[in-house]
Amino acid sequence: MQDTLTGLWALFASAFISATVAPGGSEAVLAYMVSQGSYQAWQLLSIATLANTLGAMTTWWLGWMVAKKIPVASQLSEKQQRALQTVKDKGAWVLLFSWLPIVGDGFCFAGGWLRLPLLPAFFAILIGKLGRYALITWVFN
Template sequence: MQDVGFEVGGLFISAFISSTIAPGGSEAVLAYMLTSGHYQVEFLVIVATIGNTLGAMTTWGLGVLAAKKFPVAALLPEKKQKALNVVRNQGIWTLFFTWLPVIGDALCFAGGWLKLPFSQACLIIMLGKLGRYAVIAWMFV
């Protein structure tokens, strides 16, 4: 039983890290655990979603901190400037797409930089992450 907690904890950590600035492969970890047949699908999807959402909100928080120290958007790297403009122009629902590779982290950061409402941002980010992991589960079960 101890191995189960360790493995599920590994999924959580992988999902968290995958949604911060560091790259990760939580989708592969989830797919592996799903194909093992040792875990309830819904449980794994929830664990991955929570870890990934918390990682995204960490990046969102870094955006909030950066905005306090560097309030001028011109100081941002080009990738984050693009994300900032997308979120500014398209609104909070762009955070639904934070599950996308490459631009997802920048969207989270931009949401924090723009000081979008925390609870709304968290909910929208979580919905996007849940959708992505649900599709992965559907593909591997």
């Protein structure tokens, strides 16, 4: 039982950290755990999705907090301002792509910085993360 919980907590930690600005390899951890067959696939999918979504929402919150101290357009180049405008124009929908390497964390941070609405942001992130992890679970099951 202890080994089971340790493995699930390790997946949770990996998925959470991977969704923040720190690099991580939650996809590899999930793929390995699914392929081992020691856990039910739906359990692993649920834990990875929840943890990665919470990590992304932490990044969104950090962007929201930074916006209190640094106004959106104050320190950005023209190119960066155009990128932020794209996120603003597309709204929470752009957060469906928060699972993408490198730019996904930036989308979450920008979403918070631009004060995109919390619930649409949460659900867009959740759907994107679920889709990615569902594909990995399916491939390695």
